[in-house]
Structure formats: C-alpha cells, structure tokens
Amino acid sequence: MELRAEFTTEPFRGEGEPPEHAVRAREAAAKAGLAVDFGPLGTTAQGDADALVDALPAIARAALDGGATRFTLQLSVGDTTTPPETPPHTLERLIGEVEAQLGTRLVDLDRTGKQQAVRLLEERGAFAMRKAVVTIAAALGVTRFTVYNYLNRDH
Template identity: 85%
Template sequence: MELRAEFTTEPFRGEGEPPEHAVRAREAAVKAGLTVDFGPLGTTASGDSDALLDALPAIARAALDGGATRFTLQLSAGDGPPVVEPAPQLARLIREVEAQLGSPLADLDRAGKQRAVRLLEERGAFALRKAVVTIASALGVTRFTVYNYLNREH
C-alpha cells in the first residue's frame, strides 16, 4: 500500500534559506528512498507503507536534532488527495487556466502545475472559500504542495 506523509517543522522562517530542521527532515526522507516534495510551509514524502513508516522516526529525529520545536504529521493512505468539487466561480477559473495551458491541471508536469498556481493566484482564486483544497484536488497534489508553489520565487 502507498502512504503519504505531510509534515511541518517549526519554527517557520519567512524569508531566506529554509531552516536547518526542515532541511534535515527532508534529507532523512530522501535517504529513506521516499518521493519528497519540499517547501517552506511543509514537506510531503510518499512511498511504500513499510518504507515510509520505518522512516518516520528518523525524519522526526532529524527535524528535532536540527532545532525544530514542533513536528506536525499527517498520514494518508492511497495514491492521491481526495477529489473536491469546486464552487462555480472557482471551477470557471480552473477551466480558464486549463484552456490557457492546454491541459487538465492534473496532467501538467511540476513546472506546469507551478505556473497554473501562479495564474490562479493572479486571477484571485485563492481569495475564494476552500480554494487551496479545491486547487490541490484539481492538480492532483496535496495542499502543502500548493502552499509551497505559492511561496516559490516567481
């Protein structure tokens, strides 16, 4: 069975390089052979359930040894996030971006998904209720990934 772990380490830092505790947690997940999506507001690691569950203590220890004061974890079973039906206005914005990019959001590569998030942000999509969850569903990624895309340099 495939598992996905979404974790955050605190304290957060707004600008500059990611904090040591976040970097160490990411390195531990990579060392365990997990697929990792790293960003300033959280990290997603996925892989076989045994590999992921075995790696969690090392990931948590690496974060704490790196100075984390809090380690928050959410585990999900299955291949992807739940499907969310968008509100009409948000659905329209998603369709517009899909038309502009020439593909359903879920079919885009990582760079395309990052561009889609930027386009949706420019159109005000994230001001709408439940936008992050809905857009994450449309992209086929986690909400942490959407936050990470939002916080990347343009």
C-alpha cells in the first residue's frame, strides 16, 4: 500500500534559502528512501506505507533539531502516485482576474503589489488548488519560498 505524507515546518522565514528545519526534514525523508517533493515550507514524501510510517519519527526529529517550532503532518492512504490535478484553467482564470483588478501582469508588480496579489489570490481560494504555489510563483516571477513568505505576512 502506498502512503503520502505532506508536512510543513515552522517558523516561516524571509526570502532566501529555505530554513534549516525544512532542509533537515527533507534530507531525513530522502535518507529513508522515500520519493520527496521539497518546498521550503511544504514537503511531500511518499512510498510504501511501512517505510513511510517508520520514517516519520526521524523526519519530525530532524525538523525539530533544525529549529522547527511546529511540525504539521497530513497522511493520505491509497494510490498517491497520480493525484487528481486541478484544471489549470481555473487557477489561470483567478490569476487573470487579479491581474485585471490590479491593472497589470503579476510579474510586473513591485513587491508591495505582489504581496497584495497573493492576498487577493488567497481570498479567492487559489491556494487550495493543487500546485497553486508553483504556478503563482511563476506568474509573480518569484520563488515558492517568497510566496509562502507573503502568505505568512498577515498570519
């Protein structure tokens, strides 16, 4: 049986390199032989259920040893190799709406404008869509880490 673990580590930090706690958690998942999709504030590890469950304590410990103050975990059971995708036109439509509202393409906004765009997209539910952070980061011309930073500004 396949299992997927999606986890986040906090605190979120400013732009630049991913936090040490996120890097250490990723390394622990990779060392356990799991397939890892790394984001500095959100990481997915998947593989055989027994291997993943056995690796969870080491992943959590690595994050905490790296300075994490919170480790949030979500597990999904079943065939996780081909998760359903959100139709890209839905997210593209939301990005287009925000661009129309702000009067320019997201990539052309200054930092304050990009932060406002992220807030508007969040209000519209864009971040509930699969792969939204990657798509939005590309539209803004920033890293995924920067998008997570913008999301965290108001929380």
